[in-house]
Amino acid sequence: MDAPLAVRARGITKCFGDVVALDGIDLDVAPGQIHGLVGPNGAGKTTLLGLLLSLAVADEGRLEIFGAPVGRALAAPGGVAGFVDGPGLYPALTARQNLAALAALRGQAAAIGDVLEEVGLTDVADDRVRGFSLGMRQRLGLAAALLTEPRLLVLDEPANGLDPAGKKHVHGVLNRLAAGGATVVLSSHRMDDLEALCSEVTILATGRIVFTGPLAKLSAENGELDYRLRTSDPAAARPLVADAPGVRLADRDDDVFVVRALVPALDELVLRLAKDGIAVRELAPVVSPLEAAFLALTEVNR
Numbered sequence: 205m206d207a208p209l210a211v212r213a214r215g216i217t218k219c220f221g222d223v224v225a226l227d228g229i230d231l232d233v234a235p236g237q238i239h240g241l242v243g244p245n246g247a248g249k250t251t252l253l254g255l256l257l258s259l260a261v262a263d264e265g266r267l268e269i270f271g272a273p274v275g276r277a278l279a280a281p282g283g284v285a286g287f288v289d290g291p292g293l294y295p296a297l298t299a300r301q302n303l304a305a306l307a308a309l310r311g312q313a314a315a316i317g318d319v320l321e322e323v324g325l326t327d328v329a330d331d332r333v334r335g336f337s338l339g340m341r342q343r344l345g346l347a348a349a350l351l352t353e354p355r356l357l358v359l360d361e362p363a364n365g366l367d368p369a370g371k372k373h374v375h376g377v378l379n380r381l382a383a384g385g386a387t388v389v390l391s392s393h394r395m396d397d398l399e400a401l402c403s404e405v406t407i408l409a410t411g412r413i414v415f416t417g418p419l420a421k422l423s424a425e426n427g428e429l430d431y432r433l434r435t436s437d438p439a440a441a442r443p444l445v446a447d448a449p450g451v452r453l454a455d456r457d458d459d460v461f462v463v464r465a466l467v468p469a470l471d472e473l474v475l476r477l478a479k480d481g482i483a484v485r486e487l488a489p490v491v492s493p494l495e496a497a498f499l500a501l502t503e504v505n506r
């Protein structure tokens with residue numbers, strides 16, 4: 205028999221008064237995936253993550269984690285852990301004391317030193333959390349979640365407040381967890397983070413899923429993109445760009461063209477330019493495929 209999905213949601217609806225935060229969500233997340241949730245403000249990301257953490261209960265639908273109804277797996281070793289709206293921490297306690305308090309609440313023996321090291325907080329382990337930056341709090345929240353060695357880690361904007369080195373560190377932690385078989389579901393507004401980290405993404409807009417699946421599928425479905433094209437001879441390149449089949453000149457700024465095309469048409473253009481002795485010095489999407497899809501898909505759902 206196949207292993208159960210890490211997350212299986214069918215027809216999940218959640219309302220707050222008149223506000224429909226989630227509207228019939230169907231979602232599958234396979235074990236060992238890092239799955240990204242993205243969507244405009246108010247799309248329902250935090251609400252969905254909160255349901256996974258059993259912080260709230262859906263009004264309708266069925267939500268299973270590793271084949272069991274949500275709730276059963278929470279806080280058990282090897283179960284579900286994470287946070288939404290920032291980690292809950294005791295500001296008057298040190299980082300180490302915070303983790304010890306959590307472990308005591310759960311009646312667990314925990315490798316506190318190990319998780320502090322894993323998230324890069326060993327040097328400040330005995331400092332009070334009151335003085336921690338947002339990025340340090342996020343890391344401590346991650347450490348608190350790691351204490352239970354969860355099979356499913358649920359994180360709302362985990363990269364919030366992290367500097368580039370901190371982000372790289374946290375990405376490393378999440379990649380190692382996933383490589384070890386754990387599943388991570390996280391939300392982010394940073395498309396570059398999601399592209400660097402996630403194999404699959406779900407795009408939410410006003411409580412509905414407008415895309416879910418592998419990033420590669422999103423790029424393929426997205427079709428034409430805008431690319432910046434800089435060459436060694438803009439004047440000579442211009443007529444070739446203008447006449448290239450399947451290529452539309454969307455804009456031109458001094459020596460940089462913005463062209464809209466599918467990849468095969470771009471390939472043809474690059475070869476044509478080279479044939480005329482014109483070098484391509486830059487050719488890159490103006491926005492990433494995920495960002496382009498996000499804008500296109502959420503625009504029509506606003």
Ligand SMILES: Nc1ncnc2c1ncn2[C@@H]1O[C@H](COP(=O)(O)OP(=O)(O)OP(=O)(O)O)[C@@H](O)[C@H]1O
Nearest residue numbers: 220223224225243244245246247248249250251252
């Ligand atoms: N406890 C609550 N009481 C009332 N309304 C709520 C509550 N929680 C969420 N909502 C509403 O549900 C909708 C979805 O909110 P949610 O926080 O899940 O969105 P989000 O995608 O996480 O947004 P953001 O990117 O701004 O964090 C919003 O309209 C929000 O105002």
